[in-house]
Each structure stands twice: as structure tokens, then as C-alpha cells.
Amino acid sequence: DAGVIQSPRHEVTEMGQEVTLRCKPISGHDYLFWYRQTMMRGLELLIYFNNNVPIDDSGMPEDRFSAKMPNASFSTLKIQPSEPRDSAVYFCASTPRTRNNEQFFGPGTRLTVL
Amino acid sequence: AQSVTQLGSHVSVSEGALVLLRCNYSSSVPPYLFWYVQYPNQGLQLLLKYTTGATLVKGINGFEAEFKKSETSFHLTKPSAHMSDAAEYFCAVSEGAGGFKTIFGAGTRLFVKA
Numbered sequence: 682d683a684g685v686i687q688s689p690r691h692e693v694t695e696m697g698q699e700v701t702l703r704c705k706p707i708s709g710h711d712y713l714f715w716y717r718q719t720m721m722r723g724l725e726l727l728i729y730f731n732n733n734v735p736i737d738d739s740g741m742p743e744d745r746f747s748a749k750m751p752n753a754s755f756s757t758l759k760i761q762p763s764e765p766r767d768s769a770v771y772f773c774a775s776t777p778r779t780r781n782n783e784q785f786f787g788p789g790t791r792l793t794v795l
Numbered sequence: 796a797q798s799v800t801q802l803g804s805h806v807s808v809s810e811g812a813l814v815l816l817r818c819n820y821s822s823s824v825p826p827y828l829f830w831y832v833q834y835p836n837q838g839l840q841l842l843l844k845y846t847t848g849a850t851l852v853k854g855i856n857g858f859e860a861e862f863k864k865s866e867t868s869f870h871l872t873k874p875s876a877h878m879s880d881a882a883e884y885f886c887a888v889s890e891g892a893g894g895f896k897t898i899f900g901a902g903t904r905l906f907v908k909a
Contacts, residue, residue, distance in 0.1 A: 685838070712895050724839075724885065724899040737896055772838055781846045782827055782889045782897060786838030 683707075685787035687773050693793045699761040702790045704773030705754055714784060715748055715758050716772040724772075730756065763794045797822045797888050799900035807906040814858075814873040816903050818886030821867065824894070828869040829887040830860055833902075839885060845869065856880070881907045 686705040694700055706713045714729040728738040733750045741748070745764070750756040760767055770791050774784040802817035820826060827846050831839040843854025850862040856879075860871045869886060886900040 714897075723901045726896065726898070729895065731895070774838075776895070781844065782895050783829070783841050783844055784839075784897065786831075786840065788836075788838050 685773055685775055685785055687771075687787035687790050689790060690788065691791045691793075693795065694763055695795050696764055697762045698794075699759065700763045700767075700792060700794075702758040702771050702773075702792070704756045704758070704787060706756070706773070706775030707777075707785055708754065710775035710777045710785070712776045712778070712782075713750060713756050714774040714776075715756070716774065718770045718772060718789070719768075727758070760792075763792075765794045768792055768794050797826065797890065797898045799886050799888050799898055801884075801886050801900035801903050803903055804901065805904050805906065807908060808876045809908045810878055811875050814871070814876045814880065814905065816871040816884050816886075816905065818860075818869045818871065818900060819867050820869060820886070820888045822888055822890070824890055827889045827894075828860075828862060829889075829897070830854065830858070830869075830871050831885045831887060831899075833883045833885065835882075842871070842884070876905075876907050878907050878909065881905055 688703045715727040718724045727740045728748045730750045748758045770789045772789045773787045776784045798821045800819045829844045830842040833839045843852050845852050845862045853859045858873045883902045883904045885902050889897040
């Protein structure tokens with residue numbers, strides 16, 4: 682299996698621009714998670730989906746952040762407008778219901794907002 | 796609400812020495828507990844997990860952890876450190892059966908000296 686795929690791997694943008702991060706979960710996995718990792722705050726859960734439906738978005742920091750999962754094989758995390766404090770590594774992870782919440786992480790997208 | 800505390804943001808050991816990384820958790824329901832490892836510029840990967848049953852769990856690369864309910868602990872050990880063990884380690888807790896939201900600890904960076 683290919684594992685969780687994230688794109689782009691690196692993104693550099695200027696403050697105020699829209700940023701879209703993409704994720705393809707492992708086929709057959711029911712749950713998809715978006716995390717943000719920073720030195721100051723560690724690994725934070727932003728939102729997670731079950732069968733393409735958002736279940737808990739309480740970790741989304743502001744209205745500038747939005748996430749969608751239009752189908753079982755694709756999800757996006759969008760930041761509009763971006764700010765320098767959004768600079769972080771964003772991870773996508775997925776898991777099937779049968780694995781007791783063992784999560785499979787993608788390689789991450791390193792976002793730098795200038 | 797759940798929480799995870801990892802004692803020590805940095806741990807340094809000599810090659811061949813015992814590795815002990817400490818994790819304490821808080822959970823209002825029977826938890827599922829995890830240890831993940833992160834190598835530079837990579838996503839997290841599962842080392843081991845506890846769900847139910849035997850409280851001593853063995854994982855990959857010679858690591859093991861023991862669930863101690865009375866102490867609310869889930870410490871990670873390895874009898875003999877190898878240079879390749881140098882990485883960041885994360886303890887995590889989720890709500891057990893039916894609960895997919897996972898809370899991660901702040902991480903412990905392990906250094907291995909030759």
C-alpha cells in the first residue's frame with residue numbers, strides 16, 4: 682500500500698495568500714485526521730472525519746481554517762488568509778475502524794508563511 | 796477530558812544503556828495508549844499500543860511499555876539503546892473503544908551517545 686500521501690511537501694507563501702494542503706488517505710480507512718505540529722504547541726489535532734463527515738473540528742484555530750473531505754480518497758485543509766503564525770508542519774493521518782485507533786501518518790507539509 | 800504528560804523533553808543515554816521514557820495520562824474512561832516515534836522530516840509511526848488485556852506490550856525495534864492503571868502510567872523502555880533509536884517519541888491517549896480523538900504528549904527527544 683502507498684501509505685498516506687500529502688502534497689505539497691513544502692509550501693512557502695506570503696501573508697494574506699490562500700494555502701491549500703492536500704491529503705490522500707490509505708484506501709479503506711474510515712477516519713481521517715489533520716494535525717498541526719509546532720515547537721511551541723507540539724502536535725495538535727485540528728479536525729477529524731469519519732466516512733467523509735467532520736466529527737470534531739474543535740481544534741481548528743480560527744475561521745481562516747477550513748477542511749473538507751469530498752470523497753473517501755481526498756481531503757483538503759485550507760487557510761485563507763494565511764498569517765506568519767500559521768507556519769508549521771501539517772500532518773494528515775488515517776485509520777480504519779478495525780485498528781483500535783492506530784493512526785497512519787503522512788510525511789507532512791512544511792508551511793512557511795512570510 | 797484526557798491529557799498526557801511526558802516527563803523530560805530531552806533524554807540522553809549511552810549506546811547499550813537502558814532507555815526509559817516516562818508517560819503519565821489522565822482519562823475518565825478506559826484508555827487506549829500509544830507510543831509513536833518520529834524521525835527527522837518524517838511523520839509519526841507507531842511503536843506499540845495498549846488496548847485491553849496484557850499490560851506489558853511489546854513493539855517494534857525492541858521497545859516495550861507497561862500499562863499501570865494504579866499509577867496512570869505507560870512508560871516506554873528498551874534494554875539496550877542503539878544509535879538508530881535517536882528520534883522524538885510521543886505518548887498518546889485515546890478514549891478507548893469507540894473513541895477516535897487522540898491526544899498526544901509534548902514529545903521526548905532521545906539522544907544516544909556513542
